Amino acid sequence: MAPHEFDSGDRRWQFGTYLLDPAKRLLLKDGKPLSLTPRSLDVLCYLVEHHERVVLKDELLTALWGDVVVEEGTLVRHVSFLRKSMQLSPDDHEVLVTVPGRGYRFVAKLTSIDGAPAPLVTEPEPPRALMPPAPAPRRPPPIIWAAALGVVALIVWFGAGSLLRTATPSTRTLRPVTSGAGLKVEPSWSPDGASVAFTSDPGGNSHVWLQGADAISERATTSPDADSQPDWSPDGRWLVFRSQRAGGGIDVAPVGGGAVRRVASFGYRPRWSPDGRAILFAQTNARILPTAKYFVTRLDGAPPTEVRPDVLSLFRSARAAWHPDGQRVSVWGSTTNGSLEFVTVVLDGNEVVRSVLSAEVTARLADRSLSLKSFAWAHSGRWIVFEGRQGATQDLWRVTVDPRTLAWTGDLERLTTGAGRATDVVVSPKDDALAFSMLTSRTRLWSLPLKADGSVAGEGRAVTDDGEYEHGFDVAPDGSKLVYGGGNEDRAQFRERSLLDGRERIVANTHGAASGQVRWSPDGSAVAYDLNFSGDARSNRPSIAFVSSSWREAAPLLVSPSPVSWTGTSGWSTDGRSVVGTCRVRGVETIGLCLLAVSNGPQSPHLLAQDPDRNLYQARYSPDGRFLSFMAVSRTNRSVATIFVMASAGGPWIPITEGAYFDDKPRWSPDGSALYFVSNRGGMLNVWRRPVDAATARPSGAAVQVTAFNSASRVLDPENVSRVELSVTRQGLILPVTEVSGQIWEMAGTDRSKW
Numbered sequence: 125m126a127p128h129e130f131d132s133g134d135r136r137w138q139f140g141t142y143l144l145d146p147a148k149r150l151l152l153k154d155g156k157p158l159s160l161t162p163r164s165l166d167v168l169c170y171l172v173e174h175h176e177r178v179v180l181k182d183e184l185l186t187a188l189w190g191d192v193v194v195e196e197g198t199l200v201r202h203v204s205f206l207r208k209s210m211q212l213s214p215d216d217h218e219v220l221v222t223v224p225g226r227g228y229r230f231v232a233k234l235t236s237i238d239g240a241p242a243p244l245v246t247e248p249e250p251p252r253a254l255m256p257p258a259p260a261p262r263r264p265p266p267i268i269w270a271a272a273l274g275v276v277a278l279i280v281w282f283g284a285g286s287l288l289r290t291a292t293p294s295t296r297t298l299r300p301v302t303s304g305a306g307l308k309v310e311p312s313w314s315p316d317g318a319s320v321a322f323t324s325d326p327g328g329n330s331h332v333w334l335q336g337a338d339a340i341s342e343r344a345t346t347s348p349d350a351d352s353q354p355d356w357s358p359d360g361r362w363l364v365f366r367s368q369r370a371g372g373g374i375d376v377a378p379v380g381g382g383a384v385r386r387v388a389s390f391g392y393r394p395r396w397s398p399d400g401r402a403i404l405f406a407q408t409n410a411r412i413l414p415t416a417k418y419f420v421t422r423l424d425g426a427p428p429t430e431v432r433p434d435v436l437s438l439f440r441s442a443r444a445a446w447h448p449d450g451q452r453v454s455v456w457g458s459t460t461n462g463s464l465e466f467v468t469v470v471l472d473g474n475e476v477v478r479s480v481l482s483a484e485v486t487a488r489l490a491d492r493s494l495s496l497k498s499f500a501w502a503h504s505g506r507w508i509v510f511e512g513r514q515g516a517t518q519d520l521w522r523v524t525v526d527p528r529t530l531a532w533t534g535d536l537e538r539l540t541t542g543a544g545r546a547t548d549v550v551v552s553p554k555d556d557a558l559a560f561s562m563l564t565s566r567t568r569l570w571s572l573p574l575k576a577d578g579s580v581a582g583e584g585r586a587v588t589d590d591g592e593y594e595h596g597f598d599v600a601p602d603g604s605k606l607v608y609g610g611g612n613e614d615r616a617q618f619r620e621r622s623l624l625d626g627r628e629r630i631v632a633n634t635h636g637a638a639s640g641q642v643r644w645s646p647d648g649s650a651v652a653y654d655l656n657f658s659g660d661a662r663s664n665r666p667s668i669a670f671v672s673s674s675w676r677e678a679a680p681l682l683v684s685p686s687p688v689s690w691t692g693t694s695g696w697s698t699d700g701r702s703v704v705g706t707c708r709v710r711g712v713e714t715i716g717l718c719l720l721a722v723s724n725g726p727q728s729p730h731l732l733a734q735d736p737d738r739n740l741y742q743a744r745y746s747p748d749g750r751f752l753s754f755m756a757v758s759r760t761n762r763s764v765a766t767i768f769v770m771a772s773a774g775g776p777w778i779p780i781t782e783g784a785y786f787d788d789k790p791r792w793s794p795d796g797s798a799l800y801f802v803s804n805r806g807g808m809l810n811v812w813r814r815p816v817d818a819a820t821a822r823p824s825g826a827a828v829q830v831t832a833f834n835s836a837s838r839v840l841d842p843e844n845v846s847r848v849e850l851s852v853t854r855q856g857l858i859l860p861v862t863e864v865s866g867q868i869w870e871m872a873g874t875d876r877s878k879w
Contacts, residue, residue, distance in 0.1 A: 159318035161336030398450035484535035698749035
């Protein structure tokens with residue numbers, strides 16, 4: 125059963141000094157709106173609608189929650205919060221009466237006001253505190269062990285006064301919004317600052333939830349598909365969010381429940397304009413893939429329009445947000461010439477304001493140790509808060525802005541110093557608080573068994589502990605063991621782990637920085653990886669290091685100087701006599717594919733394929749050696765990558781995917797009858813499979829999703845798709861899975877005069 129839908133038309137109800145407007149989702153006392161949670165307002169509306177009788181508790185639960193199982197105590201808490209908000213005592217008999225053991229009845233004298241204009245709303249009362257009291261200590265479930273460590277670290281640092289670098293605990297406070305198991309992320313403030321919408325996945329699939337000052341969380345979306353990335357409309361009546369239903373897109377739904385409306389058939393991270401008339405969203409999920417394409421859609425049914433392509437085409441990747449005036453959009457990112465720019469553009473016109481960065485900010489960003497990512501404007505237009513990445517940590521940083529010129533003034537100020545990753549930052553309606561997600565994660569290699577039809581069988585298992593995978597991993601041809609590695613600019617370390625008994629050992633420490641990916645030879649006798657010597661006078665021109673399966677290192681294969689330069693190893697030829705990889709041709713900007721013979725003495729790469737408009741990567745030979753698969757990334761739109769196959773001897777390219785998504789890491793099945801690949805089609809990164817004809821390598825069926833990473837708490841690398849390696853063996857898939865834990869925090873009590 126679906127929850128009850130309120131259809132009051134223009135009818136409003138007057139009782140005492142209160143005015144209830146169900147259509148506008150408002151309860152006013154003496155002309156001032158009260159801060160109610162959406163569900164507590166639903167309780168009041170239902171009781172008013174049925175004021176002529178006692179409403180039983182079971183009826184209320186069914187009417188407001190439908191088929192969702194909710195404890196009676198949840199209803200009691202909502203009624204209690206409603207009484208507190210209306211300043212009614214528990215034994216009140218003038219407005220709302222509790223009938224012991226049965227239910228509730230609305231008893232106040234009602235006056236119906238039909239169609240009359242609503243009274244002017246005066247300045248709202250100060251919003252109630254968003255955050256509940258800190259929860260009582262409890263033993264955290266194993267799945268959130270990392271989040272617990274991050275929270276403890278935050279509390280310790282805050283108690284020591286070092287979390288906020290420039291303020292004392294008396295001026296700012298840090299408090300948890302959410303608690304308990306599961307992932308709770310992506311907060312959005314209600315317009316009155318009293319409630320928050322967020323994404324959570326307690327059942328394994330992400331949905332939008334609401335939480336008010338009573339700390340009660342309620343699911344706001346009911347689709348069986350994943351919903352996430354909510355944003356509250358300025359009038360408080362609507363939620364916009366990313367939904368996976370019907371192929372994925374941007375949906376709008378009433379806060380109190382009701383019909384869901386699709387406003388864009390694609391897109392991520394939707395954000396209402398300050399006037400509520402338009403929605404800004406990104407073409408792709410910027411956490412997974414860089415994008416410089418943003419769109420605006422309105423609620424009139426017209427198709428989305430691209431935001432100033434004349435300006436954003438100059439960016440390689442960008443993050444965008446509404447300027448507080450609601451007429452402009454601000455963009456931050458890296459341009460095609462490598463510079464960092466912050467510009468603000470009008471949607472309809474030619475105006476572009478380039479923010480001048482202060483000398484302090486320019487100096488801080490010059491060494492590239494700090495990378496600024498997503499941002500949010502203060503509503504006053506006097507400052508901006510960024511998510512800034514330094515090494516393995518990500519904190520919140522603030523910069524002041526001249527509202528007139530939009531120039532950045534002063535230095536960047538770090539606001540958090542946490543052990544996790546601060547993200548999803550939003551500014552409260554009065555600029556006096558921030559809400560953000562604090563995430564911690566760990567990545568392990570997992571083995572997912574496959575059925576005979578190529579689909580995944582079961583949950584799989586982790587086959588490594590936490591590790592470093594900068595240089596990828598590869599599985600031995602017989603499937604018995606894998607090698608993986610990580611390191612720094614001076615050396616790389618590789619580990620070998622048995623997939624049979626889990627034993628692991630360090631097998632190599634290189635003298636030089638490894639680059640590219642480690643690759644096992646077809647017969648399992650050797651491993652190859654690219655090597656750069658930091659002191660190499662030849663501009664770090666790579667050589668290829670070969671080691672035997674017993675990990676005795678041979679002399680590296682040097683690449684001869686030639687018009688074609690080797691840039692990275694992708695795989696081996698089936699006979700083990702050559703390696704295939706990426707290369708550059710002098711005078712040509714794009715990256716092509718080359719073959720390099722494994723023999724004594726320096727070798728020159730042999731060019732296999734090249735395209736002036738696309739970069740080619742991830743070449744792999746089919747099991748019989750007749751075909752070569754690879755991916756091609758558009759230079760003009762790096763969010764699109766297409767998988768192709770061509771004959772080993774060269775010839776036309778056969779498209780395996782449509783060129784509408786980012787399809788990466790093509791890997792042949794052991795019998796050559798299918799290609800597996802990683803793709804963002806459907807929104808989240810997952811492994812897909814497309815059957816091919818063994819004789820022609822042409823597609824012989826539709827692409828089918830193999831894995832089901834549909835929740836933000838268990839994902840393929842959420843930071844960079846290029847790090848998601850994939851191996852396909854007769855036993856199944858091996859791939860890195862990131863387990864994410866996180867809660868929402870509030871930084872409140874800010875002295876706004878300093879912002």
